Amino acid sequence: MKTNRFWKWALAVATMAVVTGSAFAQAPSATSNTAPAVAAIAAPPVAAPAAAPAAPTPPTAKDVNSGDNAWVLISSALVLLMTVPALAFFYGGLVRRKNVLSVLMQCFILACVISIQWVLFGYSLAFGPDIKHLIGNLDWAFLKNVSIDTPHWDAVTASSYAGTIPHQSFMIFQMMFAVITPGLIIGSFAERMKFSAFLVFAILWATIVYDPVAHWVWGKNGFLGLMGALDFAGGTVVHINAGIAGLVTALVLGKRIGYPDRMSPPHNLPFAVLGAALLWVGWFGFNAGSALSAGGLATSAFVVTHVATAAAGLTWALMDWIFNKRPTLLGVISGAVGGLVAITPASGFVNVMGAIGIGVGAGILPWIFVSIIKPKLGYDDALDAFGVHGVGGTWGAIATGLWATKTINSAGADGLFYGNPAQLLIQLKAVGVTIVYSLVVSFILLKIVDLVMGLRAEPQAEKIGLDLTDHRETGYTVLD
Amino acid sequence: MKTNRFWKWALAVATMAVVTGSAFAQAPSATSNTAPAVAAIAAPPVAAPAAAPAAPTPPTAKDVNSGDNAWVLISSALVLLMTVPALAFFYGGLVRRKNVLSVLMQCFILACVISIQWVLFGYSLAFGPDIKHLIGNLDWAFLKNVSIDTPHWDAVTASSYAGTIPHQSFMIFQMMFAVITPGLIIGSFAERMKFSAFLVFAILWATIVYDPVAHWVWGKNGFLGLMGALDFAGGTVVHINAGIAGLVTALVLGKRIGYPDRMSPPHNLPFAVLGAALLWVGWFGFNAGSALSAGGLATSAFVVTHVATAAAGLTWALMDWIFNKRPTLLGVISGAVGGLVAITPASGFVNVMGAIGIGVGAGILPWIFVSIIKPKLGYDDALDAFGVHGVGGTWGAIATGLWATKTINSAGADGLFYGNPAQLLIQLKAVGVTIVYSLVVSFILLKIVDLVMGLRAEPQAEKIGLDLTDHRETGYTVLD
Amino acid sequence: MKTNRFWKWALAVATMAVVTGSAFAQAPSATSNTAPAVAAIAAPPVAAPAAAPAAPTPPTAKDVNSGDNAWVLISSALVLLMTVPALAFFYGGLVRRKNVLSVLMQCFILACVISIQWVLFGYSLAFGPDIKHLIGNLDWAFLKNVSIDTPHWDAVTASSYAGTIPHQSFMIFQMMFAVITPGLIIGSFAERMKFSAFLVFAILWATIVYDPVAHWVWGKNGFLGLMGALDFAGGTVVHINAGIAGLVTALVLGKRIGYPDRMSPPHNLPFAVLGAALLWVGWFGFNAGSALSAGGLATSAFVVTHVATAAAGLTWALMDWIFNKRPTLLGVISGAVGGLVAITPASGFVNVMGAIGIGVGAGILPWIFVSIIKPKLGYDDALDAFGVHGVGGTWGAIATGLWATKTINSAGADGLFYGNPAQLLIQLKAVGVTIVYSLVVSFILLKIVDLVMGLRAEPQAEKIGLDLTDHRETGYTVLD
Amino acid sequence: MKYIIAIIQPDRLEEVMQRLEEKEIHLVTVTNVMGRGRQKGIAEVYRSHREAGTLLKKVKLEIAINDAYLKPALDAIIQGGRTGQVGDGKIFVMNLDECIRIRTGETGGPAIG
Amino acid sequence: MKYIIAIIQPDRLEEVMQRLEEKEIHLVTVTNVMGRGRQKGIAEVYRSHREAGTLLKKVKLEIAINDAYLKPALDAIIQGGRTGQVGDGKIFVMNLDECIRIRTGETGGPAIG
Amino acid sequence: MKYIIAIIQPDRLEEVMQRLEEKEIHLVTVTNVMGRGRQKGIAEVYRSHREAGTLLKKVKLEIAINDAYLKPALDAIIQGGRTGQVGDGKIFVMNLDECIRIRTGETGGPAIG
C-alpha cells in the first residue's frame, strides 16, 4: 500500500519535473525575437484575408493594427465561450439528469487537452510550413517561430495568414476552432461512451483528422485551398468533419439502452437554451472573427451570420408548426444552431439575401433529417450532432457554391447564382474529400480505441449514469 | 390525409422557393458597390456621434476605423446577448416552472423574426431617407444601398449616422435594439398570452410602433431629434415605448388566474440573477456602443452606465432593508436593471455624479411604483415591465434634462442643473409624445389581434402552463 | 406606527436629496476639460504598459487609440462578468441549496457597493498621487481630474498608467478588479456569515486592505512597484490578498455546523461549471486587458493565460485520476481556476512554455493543499478560497520570479530560469509583505466588526439557511 | 385515528388548503408526485419525437386525523379539489394505529392535532 | 381494498408500468424517493472529500386496488422490477378502508378504478 | 409488521439515520415533502409582496419493520429528531399486511429486513 502510494507520487512529481524542465529548455526558442530585422516600411494593413500578391514585404511589429487585434482577441474569447459553457450546456441540458456532468466534463477537458496539443504540435501540423500540400511540418512545434508581436509571413507564397495581427493572435484564434470541433462530436455518442476512451479518441482524432483537414483547406499550400474551395469559417473543416465523425461514432457504439422508446426528454431545457443563445453570441467571433480584421468583411460576415441564424430558427419553428401542430423551443434553438452551422463556410462570401436563402435551407434540411430520415434509419445520434452539423455543414458548403459573390469578397469567388457553376463543383469536391476522409479515419480510430480499451460504458454504468460511474459526482442534490 | 400532407409539403417547398428566388433576384442590388466613386480624400474619423457640419465630404471605405468597428461589432453581440440569454433568463427565472419555456421561446423567436423584419424593411422605415419627419422610406429595404464597407452618408443633412464604421455595422447594431424592445414587453403579459397572438402582435408592434418612434428620435430629420430631444441609447425609443406597451397589454389581457394572492414565487431565482448579470454586462454594448466609436465618449458612457447601475442596485437594497426589514436579492437585481434603464438616455450626456443621482432615483422611483402603487391599482404587470422600464425610462429621460452637460458631449446640450431649463421641457415633450403614441397604437393593435385570433390563452391552458399547451414541452424532467 | 413610517420616508428622501445635491455640486469639477491646453504633437501610442522615459510629453485626446480603448473597455466588461455572474455561480453552485442566494447576493452587492466606493475615493487611494509610497491622496476623489478623453499623465515620473486610452478607461478597468477581490473571499466564509457583517467588512477591507496594496504594487511610486516586484494582473494584489483574508475569516468565524462530515455535496454542479467557464472567458479581460493596449503584449498575455489554465485543469484531473481513481469535473474546474490564478501575475512576462510549467504547478499545489493539508489542519475554508486563490496566487507570484523573461516584455525583468535569481527574491519579498499585511489587518477588521455587530449568523439561521433568514427568499420553488 | 392520502390537481392545492383551514384542520404534509389516471396527458414532442407523456404532475396530501374530523376533512378536500373534469384525483383513507409528536413524546389523539 | 407501496429501481419504472398496463391496472401514483437498503451506494468524491453516499435514488409507486387485482398487481411489479441484483426493492401492502373519487364523490370499489 | 411514517426537520435527517443504524435498522426510504404544522414559516418577500409561506420543507421517512423493532425504531427517531422546538414533526404507525422483496420474492417478516 505504502509503495503503491509512493509510486503515484513519484509519477506526479516526475511529470512536473519533465514539463518544467522542458519548459525551461524550450523557453529561449519560443520567444518572439525571430522577426526579421529588415527595417522595411510596412505596407498598410490589408483587410482581405489573403493578402494581395502585390505586397510582398514581410510584415513587422508596426503592421499590427490594434483594432484588428482587439477584434481577433475578443473573437478568440468568444469561440472559447462556444465550447465552455455554450456547447456544454446546449448538450448538457438535452441529456438525462444522470449524465449531465459527463457531457460538461467532456467539453471542459477538451478545452484543456486540445489546447495543449495545439501549442505542442497541433498548430504546426495544421498551419506550419507545408509538406506536399497535405500537412504542416513541425517547425512551429512548441510555438517556435510563432511571434507574439509580428504578423505571420509565408515566404513561399509571399503572403500572410493575417497581415495586421501578431502571429500568436492567429494561432490562438485557430486553437479555439481545434478545441470545439471534437466537442461537436460529443452530441452523437452522449450518455454511453467511457470517459477514458473518449479522451484518447479525441486526442487522436484532433491530430489525425482535424489537423490535416484544416491544413488542406486553410493551410498555406493545402490542396483543397489551392483547388479554390471556399470555406470561410469552417463548414468542411469543422462541421462536416465533426458531423461525419459523429455519425460513425453513433454507428460504431450502437444505441443507448432503451433507445428510442424509453428515453426521457431533455432534463433541463433552459440549460440547452442558455447554451444555444451563447453559441449564437459566440459564433460572431467564429465567423466575423475569421475576417481576421475589423473592417467591412468582418461587418458583412457578422450580418449574414445573424440573418441566416434568424431565418433558420424561424423556419424550423414553422416546420414544427406546420407538421407537428406546435412550434417548439427545442426546434427554434435547433434551427438557429443549424443556421449558424450552414452560414459558417459562406459567411465571408455571401450577401444578406444569400444568408436568408441559406438560413431557410438550414431550417428545412436538418429538420427533415432529424424528424424523418433518422427515425427511419434507426441509429442513435443522441443529440443530432450529425443531423445538425453534418447535414447543416454540407448544405452550407454547397450553398457557398451557389450564393458566393465577389462583390462581398474580392478574394473569394462567384457561385452558381452569379454565373460560375465551376465553383459549385469545387465545393462538392471539397465536401466529398472531407466526408470520405473523416468517415474512414474516424472509423479506424474508433476500432483501435475499442480494441485497446473498450469504447462503451458497462450496461450497469449506463443505467446508473455516467456522472456517478465515471466521475463519482452527481449534478444536483435531491435532499437539501 | 395524404392530400393534407401533400399540401403541407407543397407549402414548405414553395416558401423556400420564393425566398430563394427573391434572394437571388435581390442579390445584385444588395451589394455594397453603391458608394460614390468620388475619389475624395476622406476626412479624419470623427468621434462625436453626429458628425460636425464642417466635414461635408461623403465618407469612403478608407474612413473605416478598425478600433471603432471592432467596438460596434462586439457591442452588437453584447446587445444580442441582452435578449438571449439575458432577458430570457431574467424573465424566465421569475415565472412559474410551468411557463419558463414560454418566456424563453418568446425571447428567442423575437431574435429570429424581428431580425428578418429589420433587413426586409424595418431598418429602412426607422433609419432610411426621411418622409415628412415621420418615417423612413423604403429605399433601404432588403438592405439595398446599405454598404458593407463604407460609412453611411446622408446628403440632405451632410452628416453620417456613424462616420467611422461601415453602414451595415450601424444597421446590425440598431437591429439588436429593435429585437430587444418588444422583448421587454413580455414581462407584462407573461404566463397568459397565446403564443400565436404574441407573435403577430410583436411583428405589428415592431413595425407600427417601434420603427416610427426610432425614426422620430434617431432617424435623420426625425421630428423629435430635430426638436433637440436627447436620447443617447433609448430611454424613449426603447424603455418608455416598451414599458407603456406593457402597461396596455397588462390591462387589456387582464390578471392571471389567482393573481395576486395565489401566485408562486419565482421558480428559479438564480436564473433571474444570471439574466440580470448578463444584462448588466450586455448593457455596456447598448450604451457605450451607442457612441458608435471607441473614444472618450464610449468610455464616459461606459463609466456612467456602470455607476448608475451600482447606485440603483444599492438603493433598492436599502429601500428593502428600511421598509421590508431585509435586503433582497430580487430587489438588488431589480434595482440594477432599473438603473441600467434610467441611465440609458443620459449615458452620453452626463458625468459620474449625474450618474449617481440618476441611479439613486432609479432605485427609489420604480421601488415605490412596484411596492406601493401597483398593488393599490391592482392590475397585473406580471414581471413589472412597466414598473421598471416604463417608470425607470421616464425618470431617465427627464433626468437627462436635469444632468446633461456639454462638458461630456459637445454635440449634446446642457440640462437644468447646468443652467438650461429649456432642455427639460424638450425632454418632457418627447416623453409625452412617446407615451401617447405607444399607448394609443399598442391598444389598437391589441384589440385588432384580439378580434382576429384572441389574445389570451384558455383558462385550462393557463392552469396547465403554456409550456405544455403552447409548445408541447416541459422545462425540467421530474423523474430520472 | 405612522410616525415610524414617516421617518423611514424622510430618511429615504433625505438620502436622495443629499446625493442629488452633492452630485450637482461636484459635477463641474468632475468634467474632463482638465487636460493641458498645450498644443503638443502627441507621441505615437506606446504599446508597453509603462511608457518609455524618452517620451515625456503629457498626452492629449489625440493619443487615444480606438483599438486599444475598445480592448480595455471590453476587458472591463469581461472582468465585471467574472464577478457577476461567473464567480457568483461558481461559488453559488457549490453551496447547499438553502444558501445559494446568499452567495449570489454577496457577489451582486459587491458589484454595487465597491463601484461606488471606487468613484468616491477608492480609486484615488489606490492610484492617485502618491503619499510616501504608501497610499494615494484624495486628489482624484469623486473622479476629479480623471479625464474621460485624455490618457493619464503623471508629471512626477513623467509616465502614464496607460498612454493610449482615456484615463477613465483605466479607472473603470481597475474598478472591476477592486470589485472582484473581496468577492473571492466569499468562498471561505460561505454559508455562515451574517449579511450585514459581510457588507461592513467588505467595505472596510476594500478601503484599508485592497486600496493600499494596489497602490504599493501598481500605483505610481508605490513601494513594491519601485522595488521591482512583478505582478502583471494581480497575483499579490488580488489573489494572495484575498486568499489570506479568506483564511483569516475561516479561522475567525469557525466551522460550519456539521463540518466536515455532514455537509451535502454541491447542490448544483452545472452552475459551478457555468461559473468556472465564464471565469475562464472573463479572465482574458483580466490578464490580457492588463496590457492596457491591444498589441503584442495583449496577445502574449492572452495566450499564456489560456495555456496555463488548460495545463492546470488537465493536471488536477490527472491528480484525481491517479489518487482518487476517477477524474472529476469539480476537479477540472478547480484546476482551471487555479491555473488562471497562478498565471495572473506572470501573464505579461512569461512565454508559452513558462505558462505550461506554471499551469502544471497550479494543478498540483492547490490539489495537495485542498486534498491533504486542509483536512489535516481541520479549519473550514468552505469553498477553498484560500486553497485555490491563496496557494495558487503565491505559486504564481513566485513562479513569475522563475520564468519571467524580457524577450516577452522589455519593461519587465528576467527570472531565475533566465539568469536573474534576484527577481525571485524580490517576488518573495512582495509575497511576504502582502501576506503579513492582509493577515494582520483582515484579522483586526474582523474582530472589530464582530465586536460591533457580530460576524456569524445564529445557529438556527444557519440551519434554516441564509437565503430565508437573511433575505426572505428561496432559490427554487419545490411545488409548482 | 385515520390517515388520509389525497391526490389532487396541483392548481387546486391552495383552494384545498384553505377549505381545510376553515374546518380547523391545520396540519398537513404535501408532496410532488406524478400520476397516471384516466386523464390523458398532453403528449410532448422533442425534435418531432413524441413522448407518450402518460404521467402528469399531481400533488399528494397526507393528513393524520382523529375520527371526528374525518368527515369534515373529506368534505374540504372534495369541495376544494373538485373541478368536475377527469383528473381531479382520489382520496384514500387508512387506519392509523399510533401517532407520536416528536417534540413532546405525546401519543395518540392529542398528538395528532 | 388494498394500498400497495412499491419501491423500485428508477430505470425499471417504464417496464413495471407496462406490465401493470397489461394486467389492466392503469391507475398509479409515482414519487421520487431516496432509499437506504442493502445495496451499497457509489461513494461520491468532491475535491478528494468522500461523501458516504448511502442514499440511492429510487422510485415509489402507490396503487390503490380492489382485492381481486392484488395478485396481478404484485406479479406485474415483481416481473417488471426484478433484475436479480441487490437494490431491486420492496413491495408493501396495507389495508385500505375507503376510497373516494373527488370528481364524482363515488366511494369504495367503484371509485378505485 | 408495521409501517412507520415520520415527518422530521431536514437538518435532523443525518442524526436520525445514525440512531436507526445504531439500533440495526438499516432500511429506510426518504422523501422531500412540504409541511404545514404549528411551526410558523418565515414569510418570503418578493418585490415587497409577502408570500404567506405556510409550507415548510420537511423530510419524510418510511420504514417497514417487524413488530419487535417498532419500539427501538420509534426511540431512534425521537432521539435523533427532537430539538424541543415547534416543527420537530410527527411519527405515524400503521399496520402492514404484507411485504415482498422484489429480488427474491420472499414475503413477510424475512422480507422486511
Ligand SMILES: Nc1ncnc2c1ncn2[C@@H]1O[C@H](COP(=O)(O)OP(=O)(O)O)[C@@H](O)[C@H]1O
Ligand atoms: N387507484 C389508484 N391508485 C393510485 N393512484 C391513483 C389511483 N387512482 C387515481 N390515482 C391518482 O389520481 C390521479 C387522478 O386520477 P384520474 O383517473 O386521472 O382522475 P379521476 O380521478 O378524476 O378519474 C392519477 O393521476 C393518479 O395519480
Ligand SMILES: Nc1ncnc2c1ncn2[C@@H]1O[C@H](COP(=O)(O)OP(=O)(O)O)[C@@H](O)[C@H]1O
Ligand atoms: N424495510 C424497509 N422500509 C422502508 N424502505 C425499504 C425497506 N426495505 C427496503 N426499502 C427500500 O427499498 C430499496 C431497495 O432495498 P435494498 O435492500 O437495497 O434491495 P433488496 O430489496 O433487493 O435487498 C431501499 O433503498 C429502500 O428505499
Ligand SMILES: Nc1ncnc2c1ncn2[C@@H]1O[C@H](COP(=O)(O)OP(=O)(O)O)[C@@H](O)[C@H]1O
Ligand atoms: N396530523 C398531521 N398530518 C399530516 N402531517 C402532519 C400532521 N401533524 C404534523 N404533520 C407534519 O409534521 C410537521 C411538523 O409539525 P409541527 O406542528 O410544525 O411541529 P410539532 O409536531 O413539533 O408541533 C408539519 O410541517 C407536517 O408536515
